[in-house]
Amino acid sequence: MEISINAETIFYIGDFPVTNSLLATSLIVVVLAVVTFIGTRNMKSKPKGLQNVLEMIVESIHKLTHNVIDNNKVAKIIFPLIATFFIFIIVNNWAGLIPGFGSIGVYEMKEGHEVFVPLLRSANADLNTTIMLSLLSVIVIQIIGIAIIGPMKYSKKFFNFSSPILFFVGILELISEFIKVISFSFRLFGNVFAGEVLLVVITMLVPYILPIPFYGLELFVGFIQALVFTMLTLVFIKMATIEAH
Amino acid sequence: MEPESAKFIGAALAIGLGALGPGIGLGLLAGKGLEAIGRNPEASSKIQTNMILMGAFTEAIAIYALVVALIIKFV
Numbered sequence: 001m002e003i004s005i006n007a008e009t010i011f012y013i014g015d016f017p018v019t020n021s022l023l024a025t026s027l028i029v030v031v032l033a034v035v036t037f038i039g040t041r042n043m044k045s046k047p048k049g050l051q052n053v054l055e056m057i058v059e060s061i062h063k064l065t066h067n068v069i070d071n072n073k074v075a076k077i078i079f080p081l082i083a084t085f086f087i088f089i090i091v092n093n094w095a096g097l098i099p100g101f102g103s104i105g106v107y108e109m110k111e112g113h114e115v116f117v118p119l120l121r122s123a124n125a126d127l128n129t130t131i132m133l134s135l136l137s138v139i140v141i142q143i144i145g146i147a148i149i150g151p152m153k154y155s156k157k158f159f160n161f162s163s164p165i166l167f168f169v170g171i172l173e174l175i176s177e178f179i180k181v182i183s184f185s186f187r188l189f190g191n192v193f194a195g196e197v198l199l200v201v202i203t204m205l206v207p208y209i210l211p212i213p214f215y216g217l218e219l220f221v222g223f224i225q226a227l228v229f230t231m232l233t234l235v236f237i238k239m240a241t242i243e244a245h
Numbered sequence: 246m247e248p249e250s251a252k253f254i255g256a257a258l259a260i261g262l263g264a265l266g267p268g269i270g271l272g273l274l275a276g277k278g279l280e281a282i283g284r285n286p287e288a289s290s291k292i293q294t295n296m297i298l299m300g301a302f303t304e305a306i307a308i309y310a311l312v313v314a315l316i317i318k319f320v
């Protein structure tokens with residue numbers, strides 16, 4: 001039973017290593033694009049079938065965004081990013097449960113002994129993907145904050161010289177912004193990777209019947225983590241547009 | 246003590262002790278949340294949304310401990 005924290009490279013394009021999670025992510029992106037293309041050609045006013053499902057998903061994310069962020073202008077600007085976060089994370093999490101992810105692979109020689117390298121790996125089980133998502137999220141939060149309330153008022157939140165206590169609080173807020181990157185990425189990575197490890201261990205111990213409730217748990221956790229990532233980004237964006245007291 | 250056994254003990258302690266705090270925290274969160282829903286069923290959807298959000302924050306601490314345990318064991 002082999003579990004590795006970092007995603008294994010499968011092949012090299014020139015000097016660039018292509019890992020199995022990169023392969024899986026590219027596949028998922030192509031699948032998403034094809035599904036959206038099929039669902040939105042011949043768009044009708046009264047949607048049926050695939051277009052109806054896609055509209056349902058987009059509408060619920062739209063309602064969530066506009067509920068949390070009252071400012072209509074900001075909600076309009078931020079909605080595509082929020083929808084991308086949610087759909088990307090949830091589809092990647094659920095796709096990691098499809099049979100074949102982590103089990104279809106090749107045997108390679110590494111440092112003398114043979115290791116099994118799976119060809120596909122859930123995207124969020126790779127720390128690179130989650131750090132990318134969290135960096136994106138935190139940078140967008142800063143940009144929205146500076147754009148909406150202006151750079152002077154925004155930096156007053158972190159560098160507050162009116163009293164020693166407030167100065168210390170400002171420094172803590174600044175550190176907390178950097179901690180958000182780590183917190184976002186490790187929450188998502190830990191949940192998805194630990195779920196993978198759990199499934200591998202359970203399947204090794206009792207291969208029949210018993211993994212079923214754990215797959216249910218993984219489905220639930222995948223959905224909740226996508227929802228939490230999206231909602232936390234929304235809440236932090238809303239807090240970034242509030243001026244310091 | 247050999248490094249292998251120290252690794253095992255370290256990983257077990259990391260996740261075992263690390264899950265204590267979040268376990269108590271989540272229990273408190275759930276208790277207060279359900280009490281609030283019981284008092285005021287109309288605000289139930291707002292309370293539920295916030296409960297899930299705060300649950301994710303608290304759960305993240307347990308996940309940090311789990312990641313440290315995995316790193317100790319597998320890296």
